Amino acid sequence: MATIKDVAREAQVSTSTVSHVLNKTRFVSPEITLRVERAIQDLHYAPSALARSLKVNETRTLGMLVTSSANPFFAEVVQGVEQRCFELGYSLALCNTQDDKARLNSNMEMLLQKRVDGIILMCTQLELGAGIFDRYPNIPLVLADWGPQDMVADIIQDGGQLGGQLATEHLIGLGHRHIGCITGPGGKRAADERLAGFKAAMDHAGLTVRDEWICEGDFELAGGNSAMNALLSLPERPTAMFIANDMMAMGALRALADAGINVPGQMSIVGYDNIELAHYLVPSLTSVEQPKTSMGALAVDTLLSRIKNPDSPRRVLTLTPELVIRDSSQAYVEGIGNWE
Template sequence: MATIKDVARLAQVSTSTVSHVLNKTRFVSPEITFRVEQAIDELHYAPSALARSLKSNETRTLGMLVTASANPFFAEVVQGVEQRCFELGYSLALCNTRGDKERLNASMEMLLQKRVDGIILMCTQVRLGAGLFDRYPSVPLVLADWGPMDMEADLIQDGGKQGGRLATEHLIGLGHRHIGCITGPLGKRAADERLAGFKTAMTTAGLPIRPEWIIEGDFELAGGNSAMSALLAQAERPTAVFAGNDMMAMGALRALADAGISVPQQMSLVGYDNIELAHYLVPALTTIEQPKAGLGALTVDTLLARIKAPDSPRRVLTLTPELIVRGSSQTPV
């Protein structure tokens, strides 16, 4: 592998001149610049990323910690993060925590030891290991939507209360008066905010909120399936259900199909996230669009802004959810 000394020898210049041509840190005559560039091409020379990072004190690498899940929502956000990193010339070191706090802390330690320039945290775990950030107090950090709320870090959030309200108002607008809700795991911000939006819409419309029609799920397929089964086992059933995410809505669709209940003729269903699969379900799922690629890109931009201005005030940015109407919801028969 060619070195900067090899380039300097072939171009008949000093290594410092090669460095100035590469980094554009000093004027070099067009003739000498041409010789250096020609030597670089001939030798297929690539500057050492490690050497550059040691010199500039930056690695141009960002770390990301994400809860491993069957939910495609996470994969679509990560895709947005990766795309933005690529556009800006950064690498991404991705770690899955698998919902395990020890794995989370070990991954965080590894990323910090690798001297990443900043970290994106998208995990549902509420607390990191004690003292972890005390040892690295200056690491730039951004929380992406599902991050813990008790950390002094920039936060990008999805506006779950507004989204839950939009979903429920859609069902009310169709004429439904008996509406249930399958929540995510209560105590998690995303689940709590979407449930709060549901309750706000019901209260504003003067409709009763029936506790037995609010079933806690887990944001996964199995949770949505079991929650809908619990609703169907009751003597009185709602005519419409708002599920706190698309994965639970998909599980609920399975339970409805198994029970011989047609959607939306006998029950309307609304999800949340607008994952790509939602469009391909039968019927296609009415849902709340959460701009996942936009969330990923905005998270990267916010982290880089924090890296450049580490002492700036904390930023809390909220994305705007949007209702996507498809075939799983209609006026009650």
Template sequence: MATIKDVAKLARVSTSTVSHVLNKTRFVSPEITERVESAIETLHYAPSALARSLKVNQTRTLGMLVTTSANPFFAEVVQGVEQRCFELGYSLVLCNTRGDKARLNASMEMLLQKRVDGVILMCTQAHLGAKVFDRYPSVPLVLADWGPMDLGADLIQDSGQQGGRLATEHLISLGHRHIGCITGPTGKRAAEERLAGYRAAMEQAGLAVRPEWIAEGDFELAGGKAAMARLLERSERPTAVFVGNDMMAVGALRALADAGLKVPQDMSLVGYDNIELARYLVPALTSIEQPKARLGALAVDTLLARIQAPDSPRRVLTLTPELVVRESSAALAIPRRLG
């Protein structure tokens, strides 16, 4: 395998000149540059990524901590991160924490041992392990919508309250007045913001928010199914439900099917996230679109900007949600008795 010394010998220059040509760290005349590049091509020389990283104190590798890449929402954001890393010539080390604080801490330690240039954090339980990040204040961090808001890191966030309003206003525009909500876990920022949007839309329309029509879920399939089952046990049922994310909406569809109810004829549903699966459900799910690929790409760009300017002010960037109307929501044709 050719070395930098071999290239220098063939090009009749010093190894430092070869290094300057490779790294563009100093002006080298076109003639000498051409000789060096020709020698590199002839010898099929490939610079050592490890040696270069040690010299410039960068590995061109980013880390990402995510709750689980198996969840479609997280998986689609990860795809956006990977694509942007590929475009910019960076590698990505992905760690699934699976909601485990110990695993979160161990993964962070591993990333630091690998000398990643920075970390993208997208963990629902990150607030439980926030102290681990305090131990490494010099490590560039970006929160991709999920994580401890008091960490002080750059943040790419979804406008959850606006999204919750959009979903609820859509159902109100279809004539629904008895609207329920399946929320994410209490204490999670995303869950609370989307619930606040639902409440704001109901209040603006002069509609009552009935506590018995608000059911807490867990952002997962089983939680959505269980929450809808609880709503269906009520003596009076809503005619439409805003569900805090698409995974819970899929579970809610299962519960409605098990109860012999049809969507949207018996109940309209609106989800949140607009995961790829949403369009293939039966019925296809109306949902609030989060620009997941853009979220991932923006997280990478923001992290690289932080690496280049570590002392710059904290950046908080907000993405705009959009309503995607499909088959699971429909106009309330005629008033009907609840229950």
């Protein structure tokens, strides 16, 4: 295997010149740069990432802990993280926690032992486990939307309350007055903020929030399905639903289809996240767009800024949601409800 000394000998330059060409740490004339690059190519030289990391005390590798990269929402954020890492010449070590704290702690230890330069957290756990950071007090962290808000870390977050308002105001604007909500788990910031937005829009319009029409889900398909089935078992049902994420909305659509209820003819639906699948559902899903790819890229940029400026003030960056209107919501038609 060729070494940097072999490259220097072949290009007839010093090893320090080869290093400057590789790392772009000093100007090297185009002629010499070309000689070095040709030598690298001819000798099939590959710089040692380990040696470089020991020398400059960085690995150019970022870690990411995510609840499940199989979930379409998380997957689209991860895609944004990976793309930005690639653009900046960084590698990404991705770990799935599956909502298992023991697995999360184990993954955290592994990432830190591998000396990642910083970590992006995107996990639904309310706490990461006692003392997990005690041994590594200086590791740079960024929280990407989901996770414990009291952690000492920069935070990239969704404007959940505004998003919940946008979704509900859309349904109200269509003439719906009997509107329900399937929320995420109580106590989770994303769930609580979106529910608060729903209630604020209803209150502003002078509409009654009926407790029996607010069902708690789990941000997963099964949770949306069971919550909708519970609503359908009531003697009265709403004409429209705001559902706090698209995964639950898909589960709810399955329940409605099984019950023979037409969407949007008999019930309008608005989801949240605007995952790519939302466009391909039948009917296509009206949803609140979270800029997921942008969130991932911003998480990387924020983490690198933290790495370079470890003592700068903690930042909380809030993204602005937008409503994407599709076929699952339509104007209220008199007589489709059973509360008359």
